[in-house]
Amino acid sequence: MNRRWTARLALASGVAAVAVLLVFAGIASVVLVAVGLAGIALTAAGIWWLLTHTGWVRALAALLVVAAPITVLVLYAAAGLLWVVLVSLGLWSLALSAGRAALTDGGAPGMPERSAGRPEHPFLIMNPRSGGGKVEKFHLAERARELGAEVVVLDPDHRQDVAELARRAVRDGADLLGVAGGDGTQALVAGVAAENDIPFMVISAGTRNHFAMDLGLDRQDPSTCLAALSDGVEMRVDLGHIEAGEANGETTERVFVNNASFGAYAAVVQSPAYRDDKARTVLETLPDLLTHHAGARLRVRAGSLTLNAPQALLVSNNPYGRGDSAGLGRRERLDSGELGVLGVDVASAAEATELLLRGGRGRGLTVATAREVVIDADAPVIPVGVDGEALLLRTPVRCRLPSRELRVRVPRHRPGVPHSAPPVDWRRVRRLALTMGRTAAGREPA
Structure with a gap:
């Protein structure tokens, strides 16, 4: 369908x-919509109170989160209009x-690539634990x-120090480095x-494979990534850098292929209990972090933008598509x-409700781009998550992005990058439906 x-x-x-609402519910349709919005608002408020309080307030908030949507459905059913709401x-x-699909014009042009010769001495590092054992399951080492x-x-x-393994391989003549593992190992x-x-090769053997997805690789079968060794093309991509000072005045530097996180999430994953019981650790630590009773107060400068005391900050190697219904992790x-x-x-709770009602847009969320981001705080050391690895870094922390620094070798034939669906602009949808019709009929659009 065009x-x-x-x-x-x-x-x-x-x-x-x-029309379904108006024809079958009449004036009651206004009440139906109002009741639905009220249910959403109460659920959002309940989630906020659940995350920011403890004790009996949290118990009541949990009850509200469950009771609000159930009550809305019961009211619809009692009025005999539940089917009307579901159909609508x-x-x-x-x-x-359909609106998102109509506004997707094929996405941004693909990243430039060029043919690449077969490497003479490729060196690959494989983590057997990544992705629940994909290295063994797909016989990646043997292949x-x-x-x-x-x-x-x-x-x-x-x-093992994977960076040192890679440096030793380069000294021994390796002309390509590759990793079958998660984003953290890939970044090193x-x-x-x-x-x-020298070229870098990604084998999608991790759990979520964010970087592999954005390179257009097959995340279901990592063995297909090995085709880059025999029939590959090369692309130049950006590589994020994160720099922080040390007590002796020197600077430590790491790279990231996906993102660096600061604030509440970074603080939560620092807890020793997080790996064993994620849900409980989150519920125990978030109330103080979200209300600024614990944790450092961040000061962020991203180009001309300044953020004071955000609860959480995510700095990514290239911006995420906002229309991605699957969540963060997709960069075209x-x-x-x-x-x-x-x-x-x-x-x-009001701002949390606004975010939910407006589909992730509101006063509580800032979205921007910058060539450099500087994070300072009222503490000398802050927790940072770099491609999923929990670190403690001295402030200020600087994130920068040298352009097209990394050579990446990928298979010539690969699934490609799924395009993020844009937010629906109904004026554009209407113009597209009507104007293109006139043009197709040979009439000049108004």
């Missing part, structure tokens, strides 16, 4: 969603999906060796590849030369 007809489907579904919601969901690569499988019982080895200006480009900045500062 974009014109998709836009028409969006408009028709939206009109039908409203289904039509509205179709309208939103890579058959393609001529030298492979080191990490010992899960002993911590990618930094060595960038230092020596990795070569824009700009960091993505997401700052969260929700001060009340």
Whole structure:
């Protein structure tokens, strides 16, 4: 279906969603919508109180989170209009999906790539624990060796310095470095590849594989990534850098392929109990962090933007697409030369409700881009999550993004990057549906 007809489907579904309410519920449709919005607002407020309080307030908040939506459904059913609401919601969901599809024009052009010769001495590091054992499940080490690569499988019982392994391999003549593992391991080895200006290869053997996804690699079958050794192309992408001072006046520097997090989330994952019981640790630590009774108060400068005391901050290697219904982790480009900045500062249940009602847009969320982000605080040391690894860094912490610093080798044939769906602009949808129709009919659009 072309974009014109998709836009028409969006408009028709939206009109039908409203018509179903008006025809079958009449004036009561206004009450139905009001009751639904009230239920959403109470649920959002309950979630906020649940996260920011303890004791009996938290218990009542949990009850509200459960009771509000159930009460709304019971009221709809008692009025004999539950089916009307469900049909209307289904039509509205179709309208939103079709509207996003109509506004997606194929996405941003792909990152430039060039053909690459077969490496003579590829060196790959594989973490057998990543992704629940994907290295063994897909026989990655054996397949890579058959393609001529030298492979080191990490010992899960002993911590190894993967960056030093990579540097030693370069000294021994490696002309390509690769990793089968999570984003944190990939970042360490990618930094060595960038230092020596040799290609870096990603094998999607991690759990979530954010970086692999944004490179367009197959996350379901990591063995397909090995095709880069025999039939690969090369791209130039950005590599995030995070710098922090040390007590002796020197500067420590790390790289990140995905993101660096500050504030509440970074503080939570520092807890020794987080790995064993994530839910309990989050519920125990978040109230003080969100209300600024614990943790450092951050001061953030991102270009001309200044954020004072955000509860959480995420700095990403290139900005995330905001229309991604699957959540954060999808970037259509990795070569824009700009960091993505997401700052969260929700001060009340009202602001939490606004964020939910407006689909993630509101006073509590700041979205921006910058070439450099500086994070200071009222504490000499702050917790930071760098590609999922919990660190403690001295302030100020500086994030920067040298443009196209990393050479990445990927298979010539790969699934590609899924395009993030844009927010629905109904004026654009209407214009697309009507104007393209006139143009197709040979009439000049108004």
